[in-house]
Amino acid sequence: MSNRPAPRPLAHLACFALLLLAAGCDRDAPAASTAAASPAAQDTQADLIARGEYLVRVTGCNDCHTPGYAEQQGNVDQALWLTGSPLGYRGPWGTTYATNLRLRLADMDEAQWLAFSGSLRTRPIMPDFALRAMSEDDRRAMFHFIKSLGPGGEPAPAYLPPGQAPQPPYFELVVPTGAPATVGAP
Template sequence: MHVRRTCKTVALLFPLLLLAACRPPSAPAAAQVPTVSAADLVARGEYLVRIAGCNDCHTDGYTQRQGEVPQAQWLTGSALGYHGPWGTTYATNLRLRMQDLDEAQWLEYSANLHTRPIMPDFNVRAMSEEDRRALYRFIHGLGPAGERAPEALPPGRTPPPPYFGLVLPPAPPETAAAANAH
């Protein structure tokens, strides 16, 4: 008789246990947001500088030396001009630029960044605030070094060497004729 009662109890409780097992777990009372340490932000900034290609333009000789440039020389700008229909652009000395801004100014500036070609400013604008903060912390932490980059030149003015010339192909004749017809 005892065995029959136990089986009946289990038979009645089984559906309840099954329902309880299928119910999603309740959320914790307060979600914990992981905090990122200052050291982690700096390390993230260094990582972003490496993979985002910042050094490719902003560190003289970085590409030619396949990235084998001491960190002490990183991001000091370049005298290599990027010359095209917009004029000539020079890669900014980011080490000096970051000394001119506090973190809040950098976050505002970089969230709305619009620069001259060939800088892919849209990539910086697309970064999360945390990634832009990490860039700031890393670059600012490197300290000032180097000289300011040359000033940009307007269209039609040939820069002194060295410069990288970006030449657009001429428009196809049918496109030019159609443009003149309108």
């Protein structure tokens, strides 16, 4: 047996699993049948919200969807989380802005969110493929957390097609001459 430490992702996963296990312990709760119910069905609303908050933090949602989050190294009041951003991302696709998720989900129910998030296809820089790859339980937890924040903020600026100059601030992807203009091509 090796004396090497466990790889960081596995160590983090193990710590998270232990934290979830400890947080879920309730000595006064009646025993529940785990054979008949899925883990998601056993989650309380508080469990879903806590799990959703964790997922929003570690998957980088705030990096784009919360103004100033990355610049302030995550030290942003939760009241501002996921309210969209005026920072544009300009490239061959045009200019995109991180949506105000709290307003986007305000009129959705859980089933609508699961259908929407499970088939989302959007423009860069949103890693929609990562959201589609998440389990339904994870997307469900994120929904409950975002809904718990309530609607807030203003809509993000609208998408601008290629050739339209955005107002600052924005990042710009400059594609070298002769390089494919498609994003994500090898």
